[in-house]
Amino acid sequence: MNELHGKTIVLGVSGGIAAFKAPAVASLLVQSGARVLVIMTAAARQFVQPLTFSGITHNSVYTDAFVPSSPTFSGHVSLAADADCVVVAPATAATIARLALGISDDLIGLVALSTRAPILIAPAMEERMYHHPATQDHLRTLASRNVRSVGPAVGRLASGDHGEGRMVEPTEVIQAVEAILARSGALRGVKVVITAGPTQEPLDPVRFLGNRSSGRMGYALADAAVAAGARVTLVTGPTALHPPAGADVIAVKTASEMLAAVDSATRDADLLIMAAAVADYRPEESQSRKIKKENAGGSINLRLVRNPDILASVDRPDLIKIGFAAETDDLMENAARKLQTKHLAMIIANDADATIGSTHSAATILMADYTVRSLPRMPKTQLAAEIVKAAAQLVANRDHA
Numbered sequence: 001m002n003e004l005h006g007k008t009i010v011l012g013v014s015g016g017i018a019a020f021k022a023p024a025v026a027s028l029l030v031q032s033g034a035r036v037l038v039i040m041t042a043a044a045r046q047f048v049q050p051l052t053f054s055g056i057t058h059n060s061v062y063t064d065a066f067v068p069s070s071p072t073f074s075g076h077v078s079l080a081a082d083a084d085c086v087v088v089a090p091a092t093a094a095t096i097a098r099l100a101l102g103i104s105d106d107l108i109g110l111v112a113l114s115t116r117a118p119i120l121i122a123p124a125m126e127e128r129m130y131h132h133p134a135t136q137d138h139l140r141t142l143a144s145r146n147v148r149s150v151g152p153a154v155g156r157l158a159s160g161d162h163g164e165g166r167m168v169e170p171t172e173v174i175q176a177v178e179a180i181l182a183r184s185g186a187l188r189g190v191k192v193v194i195t196a197g198p199t200q201e202p203l204d205p206v207r208f209l210g211n212r213s214s215g216r217m218g219y220a221l222a223d224a225a226v227a228a229g230a231r232v233t234l235v236t237g238p239t240a241l242h243p244p245a246g247a248d249v250i251a252v253k254t255a256s257e258m259l260a261a262v263d264s265a266t267r268d269a270d271l272l273i274m275a276a277a278v279a280d281y282r283p284e285e286s287q288s289r290k291i292k293k294e295n296a297g298g299s300i301n302l303r304l305v306r307n308p309d310i311l312a313s314v315d316r317p318d319l320i321k322i323g324f325a326a327e328t329d330d331l332m333e334n335a336a337r338k339l340q341t342k343h344l345a346m347i348i349a350n351d352a353d354a355t356i357g358s359t360h361s362a363a364t365i366l367m368a369d370y371t372v373r374s375l376p377r378m379p380k381t382q383l384a385a386e387i388v389k390a391a392a393q394l395v396a397n398r399d400h401a
């Protein structure tokens with residue numbers, strides 16, 4: 001399904017080198033059937049000509065002068081009202097700051113304050129500017145207001161340095177817009193909490209016990225759930241993956257932190273999908289200082305204590321729980337036992353060796369009524385879409401019960 005067809009996208013272009021990618025964003029939007037209205041800041045016009053965008057979009061380009069070439073222009077209010085989605089790409093540090101603070105001294109700021117449409121930003125700046133606490137604070141402020149962001153990516157920056165701050169590729173911007181517009185999907189209005197990645201249980205300030213989970217399954221589920229229209233909270237252990245566009249992300253390290261985050265995020269949730277590889281044990285003591293060989297001697301005895309079982313302990317009357325079982329032996333027996341003891345509606349069983357850390361997975365889906373569906377090895381993104389489809393069916397069944 002093409003989510004963009006017939007939609008009005010207001011594309012705000014702010015001024016940085018990455019502005020050279022904005023015409024490609026506009027072009028892809030137009031090719032997908034969207035009506036594209038471009039706003040350029042004064043700085044953006046130092047990098048790209050308005051003519052480029054009017055040529056691509058066949059529409060007037062709106063500039064900070066508030067006077068576009070079209071006589072029908074009725075100001076930022078109509079732009080804000082017409083938009084199905086406002087996309088700011090690239091979003092420079094200055095534009096991000098303006099949006100966070102609600103400063104309306106340019107047309108992008110005015111539209112952002114006036115619109116009720118979802119807003120997506122694609123940050124682009126030098127790495128130090130991106131990591132600066134000011135920028136990070138602004139990004140958090142925007143995220144808390146449900147402004148979605150995509151990127152930035154790691155790569156070559158305008159300075160010639162390599163680092164984080166590069167605007168994502170135009171195709172990724174389009175995917176993020178599609179995900180936002182797809183909120184009419186099977187999980188529309190449903191709140192889903194998804195966990196991903198490993199947990200890390202500290203031994204001392206520099207060492208931890210962890211596992212090989214990459215987080216790919218959980219992140220793919222978050223993407224699929226956003227695409228199906230859900231409100232998604234992703235509770236993630238440490239991973240090397242980019243946060244999915246359109247989801248609220250809570251980063252945790254330990255199983256206890258994950259439990260606290262899941263417990264609070266599920267208060268008003270419909271679905272919990274536990275894809276995280278939670279450590280079952282943690283060191284009884286975590287040293288506040290680095291363990292030194294001289295003090296520890298030739299061997300160390302580690303005493304481990306049990307972590308809480310998150311999936312089993314978070315239980316609410318209307319919460320539909322979905323778990324994973326990665327096993328090396330007796331796959332179906334173990335999966336069935338976990339389904340029952342943790343009160344799950346569905347469990348996805350797979351071979352631990354073949355799935356953990358991999359981009360692909362085969363799976364057997366076991367439902368609470370013990371119906372079984374086997375899926376062949378496929379990319380985790382595809383498996384995620386299957387799981388989300390089955391999850392949507394569970395929500396529909398609950399609502400019709």
Ligand code: CTP
Binds near residue numbers: 275307310311323325
């Ligand atoms: N899980 C959890 N909290 C834990 C351990 C596991 O919420 N402390 C969740 C996992 O995210 C998964 C499901 O429970 O969805 C099954 O996890 P798994 O590690 O396969 O099983 P365990 O219940 O830990 O049992 P065992 O390790 O003995 O196989």
